Amino acid sequence: MTKIDPVELTAQLIRCPSVTPNEAGAIKYLEDTLSTHGFDCTRISRGGVENLFARWGSGKNGRSFGFNGHTDVVPVGDLEKWTFDPFAAKIMDGFMYGRGAVDMKSGVAAFVAAAVDFVNDTPPDGSVVITVTGDEEGDANHGTVAILDWMEEQGERIDHCLVGEPTCPNHLGEMVKVGRRGAMTTSITAIGVQGHSAYPHRAKNPLPALAKLISRLADFELDKGTEHFDPSTLAVTTIDTGNLANNVIPAKAKAVVNIRFNDAFGSDDIEAWLQEEADRISAETDIEMSIKTRVSGESFLTPPGELSGLVGRAIEDELGITPKMSTTGGTSDARFIKNICPVIEFGLVGKTMHSVDEKVEISQIGQLKSIYKRILKDYFAS
Numbered sequence: 414m415t416k417i418d419p420v421e422l423t424a425q426l427i428r429c430p431s432v433t434p435n436e437a438g439a440i441k442y443l444e445d446t447l448s449t450h451g452f453d454c455t456r457i458s459r460g461g462v463e464n465l466f467a468r469w470g471s472g473k474n475g476r477s478f479g480f481n482g483h484t485d486v487v488p489v490g491d492l493e494k495w496t497f498d499p500f501a502a503k504i505m506d507g508f509m510y511g512r513g514a515v516d517m518k519s520g521v522a523a524f525v526a527a528a529v530d531f532v533n534d535t536p537p538d539g540s541v542v543i544t545v546t547g548d549e550e551g552d553a554n555h556g557t558v559a560i561l562d563w564m565e566e567q568g569e570r571i572d573h574c575l576v577g578e579p580t581c582p583n584h585l586g587e588m589v590k591v592g593r594r595g596a597m598t599t600s601i602t603a604i605g606v607q608g609h610s611a612y613p614h615r616a617k618n619p620l621p622a623l624a625k626l627i628s629r630l631a632d633f634e635l636d637k638g639t640e641h642f643d644p645s646t647l648a649v650t651t652i653d654t655g656n657l658a659n660n661v662i663p664a665k666a667k668a669v670v671n672i673r674f675n676d677a678f679g680s681d682d683i684e685a686w687l688q689e690e691a692d693r694i695s696a697e698t699d700i701e702m703s704i705k706t707r708v709s710g711e712s713f714l715t716p717p718g719e720l721s722g723l724v725g726r727a728i729e730d731e732l733g734i735t736p737k738m739s740t741t742g743g744t745s746d747a748r749f750i751k752n753i754c755p756v757i758e759f760g761l762v763g764k765t766m767h768s769v770d771e772k773v774e775i776s777q778i779g780q781l782k783s784i785y786k787r788i789l790k791d792y793f794a795s
Contacts, residue, residue, distance in 0.1 A: 464544070
């Protein structure tokens with residue numbers, strides 16, 4: 414059977430303008446490709462998002478290895494600043510340009526091509542699963558979460574999973590993600606009493622109280638890091654009143670903080686701390702404080718062991734590089750998959766992701782495919 418060229422598959426996917434949550438033909442193209450090569454495919458549609466579950470093998474006998482990725486992309490931004498059409502997959506000087514070139518249509522193309530080659534060349538005693546979502550760059554409520562919900566309903570399983578996100582800072586093979594910090598965003602609203610700035614005693618100004626709280630939060634050291642994680646961080650992302658008048662004391666002021674936390678905490682612990690600090694300032698200033706938190710994901714770690722060793726050895730065998738096992742960076746859909754099986758992330762160099770003139774080095778797409786195929790070969794051989 415004809416092998417899949419991961420470079421050509423990357424180009425075909427880039428040509429689908431799948432700005433989240435639009436499918437734009439990308440999921441359909443993968444479904445048709447995988448079906449042609451013996452994978453049983455199911456489209457999972459929820460909340461206006463299209464997702465794909467594809468399995469080779471019955472899933473009832475032997476082990477099951479999964480790949481996860483996404484075909485949705487962030488908006489292109491200022492189109493005039495792009496050198497080439499962001500959905501043309503233009504090739505120039507050894508690079509392919511386009512939105513999603515790195516994050517992460519090339520990664521999806523590499524593991525699809527690797528999986529197809531592997532099951533056709535050496536059919537394993539087990540199954541290979543590919544899950545692709547169209548809602549990773551958005552709210553992520555109807556993407557990988559929807560796939561996992563469907564899997565639970567259908568009794569489907571994955572024993573180990575690799576997410577093909579770009580993980581390498583500078584060169585292919587240098588970094589594997591074995592965990593991620595948790596992420597949460599908290600809005601803090603300070604409520605006072607509006608009044609004329611010439612008569613401040615008749616008003617109750619929420620701004621000094623909010624500024625005091627934000628200063629206290631920003632100066633606080635959450636922790637010094639743990640064995641596998643950097644220190645937790647809190648960033649103040651906005652302070653706003655919506656007040657356009659310079660002679661009015663506003664009734665309300667709002668601030669937002671974003672927190673990335675390690676495995677020393679759960680989100681409940683941090684939310685309780687935020688509430689405690691807000692209550693303290695409220696008591697000191699007589700300004701009401703309310704907080705509202707959205708948790709994007711808890712921190713998690715796949716401890717060094719079988720899966721990280723498997724991926725590390727494959728990278729060493731193919732590239733002669735010993736990768737660093739890391740937990741740095743933002744969130745990914747691995748935060749959902751860790752609830753059903755051990756999960757690890759490895760992919761291309763992410764320097765240009767989400768940027769103007771996003772591009773992928775063409776030679777590295779083939780190298781990534783070879784690494785993924787070796788991972789499958791060694792996994793089922795063991």
